[in-house]
Amino acid sequence: MNPGLTYCNNAASTWPKPSEVLDAVQESFQLPYFEAGRSTIEGLEDYPELAREALADLFHFDVPDHIVFTQNATDSLNMLIHGFCAATRDRFHVITSDLEHNSVLRPLTLLASEGKITLSIIHSDKGYITVKGVEDALVPETHLAVLSHGSNVLGTRQDIGGIGEVLYDHGVYFIADGAQTAGLVPIDLNQTPVDAFVFTGHKYLFGLPGIGGFLIKDPSRITPVRQGGTGVDSGNLAHPVDMPAKFESGTHNYPGIVSLWAGSRYISRQGVHNVLQKCQELTSLILHECTGNDHITLDNPEPDLPVISLSLDSLDCEDVGYILLKKYRIIVRTGLHCAPLIHQKMNGGEGTVRISLSSINTPEECKYVSHAIREVADHAHP
Amino acid sequence: MSPMLSGRWQIMRILKATKFKQCRDGTVINEIHLDDHVALPLLNYLADFGELRIFENMDPPFYSFTIPGCFTMKGMVTEKSIHVKFKKEVMKQGRELFQVILAQYGEGSDTRMIRAYIQQIQEGHP
Numbered sequence: 001m002n003p004g005l006t007y008c009n010n011a012a013s014t015w016p017k018p019s020e021v022l023d024a025v026q027e028s029f030q031l032p033y034f035e036a037g038r039s040t041i042e043g044l045e046d047y048p049e050l051a052r053e054a055l056a057d058l059f060h061f062d063v064p065d066h067i068v069f070t071q072n073a074t075d076s077l078n079m080l081i082h083g084f085c086a087a088t089r090d091r092f093h094v095i096t097s098d099l100e101h102n103s104v105l106r107p108l109t110l111l112a113s114e115g116k117i118t119l120s121i122i123h124s125d126k127g128y129i130t131v132k133g134v135e136d137a138l139v140p141e142t143h144l145a146v147l148s149h150g151s152n153v154l155g156t157r158q159d160i161g162g163i164g165e166v167l168y169d170h171g172v173y174f175i176a177d178g179a180q181t182a183g184l185v186p187i188d189l190n191q192t193p194v195d196a197f198v199f200t201g202h203k204y205l206f207g208l209p210g211i212g213g214f215l216i217k218d219p220s221r222i223t224p225v226r227q228g229g230t231g232v233d234s235g236n237l238a239h240p241v242d243m244p245a246k247f248e249s250g251t252h253n254y255p256g257i258v259s260l261w262a263g264s265r266y267i268s269r270q271g272v273h274n275v276l277q278k279c280q281e282l283t284s285l286i287l288h289e290c291t292g293n294d295h296i297t298l299d300n301p302e303p304d305l306p307v308i309s310l311s312l313d314s315l316d317c318e319d320v321g322y323i324l325l326k327k328y329r330i331i332v333r334t335g336l337h338c339a340p341l342i343h344q345k346m347n348g349g350e351g352t353v354r355i356s357l358s359s360i361n362t363p364e365e366c367k368y369v370s371h372a373i374r375e376v377a378d379h380a381h382p
Numbered sequence: 383m384s385p386m387l388s389g390r391w392q393i394m395r396i397l398k399a400t401k402f403k404q405c406r407d408g409t410v411i412n413e414i415h416l417d418d419h420v421a422l423p424l425l426n427y428l429a430d431f432g433e434l435r436i437f438e439n440m441d442p443p444f445y446s447f448t449i450p451g452c453f454t455m456k457g458m459v460t461e462k463s464i465h466v467k468f469k470k471e472v473m474k475q476g477r478e479l480f481q482v483i484l485a486q487y488g489e490g491s492d493t494r495m496i497r498a499y500i501q502q503i504q505e506g507h508p
Contacts, residue, residue, distance in 0.1 A: 319456060322465060323444050326458050379439040
């Protein structure tokens with residue numbers, strides 16, 4: 001650990017991780033992992049089951065077996081998008097938005113280029129898409145909508161409940177990308193009409209990189225795009241259809257799953273409302289300090305999530321990131337943040353400096369970051 | 383002028399180069415460690431070949447130097463490490479040019495030869 005580092009790139013990966021997450025992972029290495037249906041000894045923890053229960057509790061989801069582990073949100077989105085397409089014989093229409101990450105845009109663009117789907121990209125307004133915008137994009141052939149819950153560029157949070165109701169009424173399968181909100185925003189999937197909710201472990205669930213997943217209400221609408229060993233029904237050459245084995249083949253990422261379990265419990269114990277409130281207070285500290293400086297442009301002065309995108313009038317974003325790192329030991333993210341369409345709309349694709357906080361950041365760090373940005377902005381002028 | 387900015391005239395050597403980042407368009411940013419800090423004489427020398435921006439109000443000053451179509455380098459005046467961004471299409475030539483420019487510094491540089499090489503790269507005929 002480098003004590004001199006101020007880490008503000010949590011929308012990419014949270015750091016540092018809570019000590020209980022690291023302790024749980026280390027502890028899990030003391031004995032062989034319990035691998036259901038494969039090999040075991042007495043007294044081992046079934047970490048996948050524990051993690052599914054912890055996540056079900058966190059997301060208010062009644063069916064833990066319908067929680068599927070993947071590598072990350074990108075992996076989940078690919079499985080769901082391509083799996084939905086494989087299960088749907090005729091060409092169909094898909095709705096997405098200009099706020100999306102490439103993990104949504106690229107699979108959909110590929111399918112469109114192959115003639116398997118037609119695609120409508122809803123234009124956001126100040127980082128938001130509206131229920132009406134979604135409704136207007138619907139056509140009789142619309143079978144799928146893939147939309148982010150939270151923007152990794154502007155920090156806006158979408159009304160997936162309202163959007164989901166419209167999509168449900170029209171029989172459209174709704175995949176919500178919760179990469180930026182899982183663990184940060186209260187989510188009640190029993191009350192929210194989404195068909196599949198995607199999460200990743202390494203962001204606000206405080207897990208290790210390489211673990212993610214999705215929660216799915218009706219798995220019959222998705223064809224698994226991978227087959228292989230599951231530890232069950234091994235004499236059958238056809239891949240199991242039971243959940244979660246339908247979408248999980250091969251050996252699990254057990255250390256990642258342990259971290260997800262511990263991270264989910266950490267969040268639940270803190271209370272998601274409290275986590276979000278703390279993050280919003282930290283974000284406000286920086287916004288307050290940067291507002292009113294003529295050399296700093298805030299792309300969204302009132303984000304819902306702890307994500308601040310900004311630019312300075314005399315330095316490009318890469319230069320700002322470089323100076324913050326080299327002079328102040330502050331880590332931010334610069335560039336397009338893998339969401340090219342919204343950047344094109346905001347500033348012609350120039351990119352931004354993104355400061356993203358977690359509940360582990362401190363007010364002192366936020367003051368230091370504000371001071372650094374103001375100083376760079378002011379000193380960049382003759 | 384501060385002693386930090388005055389620097390001194392000497393040959394610059396590359397001690398180590400590592401890949402720092404690969405951009406969406408294939409551009410590669412290398413972190414390059416030099417055997418001495420970058421000071422004003424070197425930057426003034428570089429300015430003959432491209433566009434130099436120095437932010438002297440910053441402490442230490444930040445600079446950015448670009449030869450359009452070839453490479454961009456940036457750093458802090460007190461630092462021995464710099465970031466150099468090479469365009470994907472002319473990666474090999476850009477790196478070679480960067481090394482030639484540094485090697486010529488302090489050796490009675492052949493600016494005409496360097497400018498001709500830059501022009502070749504920019505015109506796509508290296």
